[in-house]
Amino acid sequence: MNMTSKAVHPPTVLTEWLAAGDRGAELLADSVVIDRPWWSDQLAEHGLPGALIGDTISRTQLFGLAEAALASPEGAINLLWNTIAFCHGRRWNENKRRMVAVATDRQRIGGLLQEAAQAGREDPAVAFDLLKPDRGSQEIDRLGPTGFTWFLYFAGAGAPRHPSQVLDGKIARTVRRAGWKRFSATNWNSQDYAAYTELVSRWRVECGADRNDVIVRGLYSVSPPADADYPWQAWQRETWQSDNWVNGPLAADDLRQIHHWMALIADAYPMSTAAADFARIGPIISKALDGDLGASPRVRPPRETYVDEDSYRYDSRYRAG
Structure with missing residues (x-):
């Protein structure tokens, strides 16, 4: 049965996960060890603004960068690098290519990131559309929804009901397993993202949780295997x-x-x-x-x-x- 997002209710596995611990406290205690010297060298080499918070980056420290991201393109770019470092830890992945993409069109991309950070507090669809105008393209090379929704999330400064939340394949699989089969496992547009964020907010209320991001962390934690839709x-x-x-x-x-x-x-x-x-x-x-x-x-x-x-x-x- 292909339900709409409004017809899907929180799966039992999610409510059981929420009940098994103080999930809000666990989330706010998150921190990640990063390779700060590598980041410093690469940002300088590409002539880019930004400085990593430290050798360890915490979730709450990233929330502290949000207001600067809303205030200027440089602040938005700084939040982007710290967000990516937090997500990747000591792995570099394709971050050089991301730096090249930003350096090539720094003023425009910095402005887009700033505008998206501002829009993400009120309208997730607008924020998403700024960074990925359609299903087949993205404004920053090698930075698709899995990456930039983390940026939109941290731009919310840790507000418990911040609407723009993280979305990736594991989270999508949990949503699909809950009954929303029409929700794509990997390829989303702004309307998909808006519907997803509405579902997260509704599930927060239905589950009695204090924060939207706790619901998202739960969706990630209880995700079924990659081939679970078969x-x-x-x-x-x-x-x-x-x-x-x-x-x-x-x-x-x-x-x-x-x-x-x-x-x-x-x-x-x-x-x-x-x-x-x-x-x-x-x-x-x-x-x-x-x-x-x-x-x-x-x-x-x-x-x-x-x-x-x-x-x-x-x-x-x-x-x-």
Whole structure:
């Protein structure tokens, strides 16, 4: 069922995570060790403004850079570098390319970042659109939504109800698993982002949380595996603890269809290797489905012995060949 964001409610796994600790205190205690000398050298080499807060950057320190980001392009660029450093820790990733992109058009990009920081406090869609005007492009090379939504988040100065929140693939998977299947797993536009931020604010109220970012941290923390949207993942989640569990990339309807066609082939060619396989696999499928196989084309029980079958029986050596 493809629900809209307004029809989706917080998943149980999220509410259980929220109840398991003081999530707000944990979030505000976050800090990350960074490679400050590398950043200092690279910013100087590219002639860029900005200075890293220290060898360790905390979430609350980044909130402290927000007002400067709203006040000037240089302050916005400084918040950007500190945000990226916080997200990457001691990893450099593609930060040189980001620096080159900013240095090449510093005045314009600094102004965009400042404007986005200002807009993000009131209108997440406008802020998003400034940095990624459509699904296929972004204003700063190698800085897509996963990166710049962190910037928009820190530009909120830690306000508990700040609307512009972090969005990445792991968070999106949790949202999709909660029932909002039309929400993209990776490719978002400004309307998607606005709907997502509204959902986060609504879930904060429904869960009784104090902060929007606590909800976001929970969505990230309880995220399912990257392939969780595939049918076989749903099948495993629903059945793996059952006594009749069968592993495989298959849903219940898939198993019924396989059983149907295997039974049809086995009935038509009772002395074939397919019939031998059906004799082994058919009962397993039936057990996994608690006997609910749907309509079956078989006119004989699987692997009924025929008068002349013994002389034609295939053994494992022939099947292996």
